[in-house]
Amino acid sequence: MNKQPIVWVFGDHLSPTQPALRQYPNAPALYVWDTAMLARNQLSLKRIAFVYECLLELPVEIQRGHPVDVLSAFAQAHNTNTIVTVDSVSPRFQQHCQRLSEKGFAVERLTPEPFVKIDQDRDLKRASRYWRQIQAVAFTKTESS
Amino acid sequence: MQRAFKTRAELIDYLRDQFPDAAQRDDAISGMRGGRQAGLALLQQIDPKAYGASRNALDGAVSRLSPYIRHGALSLTEVRDYALTLSDNPRADANKFVFELAYRDYFQHVYAKEGVSIWDDLEPYKTGFTAQDYADQLPADILNAATGVTAMDAFIQELYATGYLHNHARMWLAAYVVHWRRIKWQAGARWFLQHLLDGDPASNNLSWQWVASTFSHKPYFFNLDNLHKYSGKQYYDRTGEAGHAIFDASYETLAARLFPNLPPQPKRPQKTTKKGKRRQRPHYHE
Numbered sequence: 001m002n003k004q005p006i007v008w009v010f011g012d013h014l015s016p017t018q019p020a021l022r023q024y025p026n027a028p029a030l031y032v033w034d035t036a037m038l039a040r041n042q043l044s045l046k047r048i049a050f051v052y053e054c055l056l057e058l059p060v061e062i063q064r065g066h067p068v069d070v071l072s073a074f075a076q077a078h079n080t081n082t083i084v085t086v087d088s089v090s091p092r093f094q095q096h097c098q099r100l101s102e103k104g105f106a107v108e109r110l111t112p113e114p115f116v117k118i119d120q121d122r123d124l125k126r127a128s129r130y131w132r133q134i135q136a137v138a139f140t141k142t143e144s145s
Numbered sequence: 146m147q148r149a150f151k152t153r154a155e156l157i158d159y160l161r162d163q164f165p166d167a168a169q170r171d172d173a174i175s176g177m178r179g180g181r182q183a184g185l186a187l188l189q190q191i192d193p194k195a196y197g198a199s200r201n202a203l204d205g206a207v208s209r210l211s212p213y214i215r216h217g218a219l220s221l222t223e224v225r226d227y228a229l230t231l232s233d234n235p236r237a238d239a240n241k242f243v244f245e246l247a248y249r250d251y252f253q254h255v256y257a258k259e260g261v262s263i264w265d266d267l268e269p270y271k272t273g274f275t276a277q278d279y280a281d282q283l284p285a286d287i288l289n290a291a292t293g294v295t296a297m298d299a300f301i302q303e304l305y306a307t308g309y310l311h312n313h314a315r316m317w318l319a320a321y322v323v324h325w326r327r328i329k330w331q332a333g334a335r336w337f338l339q340h341l342l343d344g345d346p347a348s349n350n351l352s353w354q355w356v357a358s359t360f361s362h363k364p365y366f367f368n369l370d371n372l373h374k375y376s377g378k379q380y381y382d383r384t385g386e387a388g389h390a391i392f393d394a395s396y397e398t399l400a401a402r403l404f405p406n407l408p409p410q411p412k413r414p415q416k417t418t419k420k421g422k423r424r425q426r427p428h429y430h431e
């Protein structure tokens with residue numbers, strides 16, 4: 001088995017500076033067009049084109065099919081069972097991660113940079129309450145930038 | 146799939162060929178280009194101070210960064226960090242801009258908590274109607290941008306052609322669909338997600354729910370004064386008033402018309418502006 005993981009780029013993190021691509025610059029990276037999702041949500045061509053143009057600036061291979069199947073085959077072809085990606089709130093993304101784990105892959109989900117760091121539980125009842133909670137820190141620049 | 150293209154036209158031909166179903170549904174391509182480079186170029190142009198003063202107007206200094214942020218070509222954090230560098234007093238000058246970025250962050254956290262339930266009514270409608278009173282599907286006149294309501298038809302065409310609408314246009318169109326046409330917000334939300342380049346279930350569905358009142362204390366609606374004020378009269382002078390009579394009333398009258406089952410709104414004391422005009426309905430999103 002290869003120590004080198006593969007990187008799975010999901011549609012929420014299409015920047016060459018995203019954590020997985022930055023941390024594993026030499027790992028083979030893959031984006032998968034989820035064909036069932038495209039058909040179900042009837043996405044228009046202009047949305048596909050926008051995403052495709054984002055992908056052309058990334059060091060990724062582009063494939064299509066069911067993400068779990070395509071990723072499994074890609075990982076096997078690169079002789080690894082480790083898949084590194086950046087976390088997303090998308091339920092579909094979570095499902096795919098779950099399925100990949102069940103299939104025996106080690107899925108490492110890196111955390112994207114938070115907008116604000118706060119210690120308390122977030123008050124999500126209404127946006128106005130959340131804003132009151134975070135506004136003191138929302139104007140603080142991220143340490144790394 | 147292929148990665149090298151000589152021109153944008155060549156890429157688009159390739160995509161039409163590879164995604165024939167999508168192309169058949171709607172062949173339009175936006176003038177907005179994808180990619181971090183295009184996003185960074187737009188980021189250089191933001192003006193948070195002007196934004197604070199003008200963001201509600203269709204021709205205001207909005208950033209158009211949403212498609213890049215939604216796909217992480219730019220991160221929300223780096224956009225905020227850049228905005229903070231543009232002023233010595235960002236808490237004042239970038240206040241509105243950072244507030245709106247925080248709105249996206251808020252919706253993402255709600256999505257993380259609710260998951261697919263963001264497709265359900267998070268709360269009951271506060272319109273005097275129940276969900277069963279709303280139609281399930283969008284009718285053909287809306288889908289064909291042929292409602293006869295000039296402003297709405299213009300917004301729908303813009304949505305189809307560009308994949309982008311100003312926030313206020315989204316609010317007006319959503320309110321028209323849900324409250325004037327009494328259609329379930331879910332039908333409108335699905336439709337927006339097909340076309341918006343920034344289409345994101347969190348920001349989109351939760352905004353539709355906010356308009357509908359299933360994620361807010363009261364329904365959002367507007368009147369003709371509000372449409373005129375923030376559309377720079379472009380739907381007034383240029384195209385006339387076609388179909389706009391349905392919006393032309395006071396908020397009290399419209400509420401009584403749109404939500405007849407609700408008790409009449411208590412008459413608010415008339416607030417006046419400096420110019421002595423009746424103030425718009427106060428609203429944190431106008």
Ligand SMILES: Cc1cc2nc3c(=O)[nH]c(=O)nc-3n(C[C@H](O)[C@H](O)[C@H](O)COP(=O)(O)OP(=O)(O)OC[C@H]3O[C@@H](n4cnc5c(N)ncnc54)[C@H](O)[C@@H]3O)c2cc1C
Pocket residue numbers: 200206207208209210211212214215245246248249252310311312313315316319337341343344345346348349350352353356
């Ligand atoms: C019915 C409806 C549907 C919407 N659907 C989406 C959607 O699918 N995706 C989406 O990103 N936004 C959505 N919004 C929110 C908002 O309209 C857009 O984010 C905004 O208009 C994008 O334009 P901009 O980049 O020029 O924003 P600007 O006003 O320049 O704001 C800068 C950034 O802040 C964020 N932002 C601004 N306003 C909002 C807001 N009200 N809610 C959440 N984030 C905000 C966006 O990331 C935006 O790019 C929707 C709003 C409504 C009323």
